[in-house]
Each structure stands twice: as C-alpha cells, then as structure tokens.
Amino acid sequence: MTSILWAILLVAVLFAGWGLNLFGLPGNWVNLAAVACYAWFFPADQRLSIGPWVVGGVLLLAVLGEVLELVAGAAGAARVGASRRSAVLALAGSLVGSLLGAVIGLPIPLIGSVVAIVLGAGLGALSGAMLGEWWKGRSLDTSWQVGQAAFWGRLLGTAGKLTAGAAIVAVVLAGLALR
Numbered sequence: 224m225t226s227i228l229w230a231i232l233l234v235a236v237l238f239a240g241w242g243l244n245l246f247g248l249p250g251n252w253v254n255l256a257a258v259a260c261y262a263w264f265f266p267a268d269q270r271l272s273i274g275p276w277v278v279g280g281v282l283l284l285a286v287l288g289e290v291l292e293l294v295a296g297a298a299g300a301a302r303v304g305a306s307r308r309s310a311v312l313a314l315a316g317s318l319v320g321s322l323l324g325a326v327i328g329l330p331i332p333l334i335g336s337v338v339a340i341v342l343g344a345g346l347g348a349l350s351g352a353m354l355g356e357w358w359k360g361r362s363l364d365t366s367w368q369v370g371q372a373a374f375w376g377r378l379l380g381t382a383g384k385l386t387a388g389a390a391i392v393a394v395v396l397a398g399l400a401l402r
Contacts, residue, residue: 230271230399233261237395241388244288244381245340246321247314251285251384254391277398284391291383299376300352305369309355313348313373320347341381348377 236257243250258281262273300310324343328336352373356366 226265226269226271229261229265233257233399234392234396237392241385241392244384244388245337245344246325247318247344247381251288251388251391254388254395255281255285258391258395271399273395273398277394280394281391284387284394288384288387288391291387292380295380295383296348296373296376299372299379300369303368303372304365305352305372306355306359308359309352309369309373312351312355312358313370313377314351316347316349316351316354317344317377318347320344320350323347341378344381345374345377349374 237254240250240254240257243253255278258273259278262275262278265272296313297310300313305313321340321344324339324341325336327343328339331339349370353366353370356369357363361369
C-alpha cells in the first residue's frame with residue numbers, strides 16, 4: 224500500500240513539474256530529480272519501481288526540452304539581430320509576463336490560466352526585447368522586429384519544452400505500469 228502512495232505522489236510531482244514549464248521554470252529538471260530519487264529509494268525488484276532506462280530516458284527528454292527552448296528563443300532573436308541586452312530583458316519579461324498571466328487567467332479555470340500564462344510570457348518577451356533594443360538606441364521598427372522574434376521564439380520554445388515534459392510524464396507512467 225505504501226508503494227502505491229509513493230507512486231501517486233511521484234505522478235503528482237510530475238504533473239506539477241510539467242506545469243512549471245509554463246512559467247519558464249525548470250519543471251523538467253524537477254521531474255528528473257523526482258524520478259531519480261524515486262528510482263533510488265524503490266529498487267527495481269519492487270512492484271512500482273522505475274529502472275535505470277526510464278531515468279536515462281527522462282534525462283534525455285529533459286535535455287531535449289532545454290535545447291528546444293533555447294534554440295527556438297535564440298534562433299528567432301538572432302535572426303533579426305537582437306542584442307544580448309534584449310535577450311536578457313526578453314527572458315526577464317517572459318518570467319514577469321507569465322506570472323501576470325497566471326494572475327489574470329485565474330478567473331477562467333485551467334484553460335484560461337494556461338493560455339494567459341503562455342501569452343503573458345510571449346508578450347513579456349516581446350516587451351523586454353523591445354525595451355532592450357530601444358535602450359540600445361535602435362529604431363522602433365527594429366525594436367518591433369526583435370520583439371516579434373522574441374515573442375514567437377518564446378511560444379515555440381515553450382511548446383517544445385511542454386512537449387518534452389509531456390513525454391517525460393508518459394515515459395514514467397509507462398515505466399510504472401510495465402512492472
């Protein structure tokens with residue numbers, strides 16, 4: 224009975240970690256840590272255990288999620304010539320925007336919050352990148368192009384990281400079920 228409760232707790236942590244990705248936080252890494260701890264404390268000979276292949280798969284998916292997020296965000300901004308200052312401010316704006324989106328989306332259960340968080344993060348990235356370019360003395364048109372690239376890069380990066388996070392949850396659930 225205790226192993227069932229621990230497995231349920233693991234699954235709850237996995238879904239919470241997956242949700243952290245919406246805010247630009249390291250949810251996939253939280254999930255990797257949870258899975259590694261679970262595998263350590265529940266050896267492979269127990270009923271609801273996770274083997275080293277599952278932990279390795281989760282590690283690969285977490286790395287893939289980070290690469291997708293990084294490449295999507297950087298590629299879009301670099302394509303239009305964004306400065307480092309814009310990239311840093313886009314990241315900060317993205318975090319602030321996702322938090323504001325979470326608050327704004329609260330009245331609309333689940334879907335409203337998710338949409339508000341993702342759009343808030345994208346708009347925060349757009350605002351931060353535009354501010355960075357304006358601060359560097361670039362024109363409004365250039366700032367707008369960099370901001371748009373940051374917006375779309377953030378949305379695509381979040382989609383990639385969420386997809387990797389969903390795959391992590393699926394791999395762990397399959398690993399638990401196959402025992």
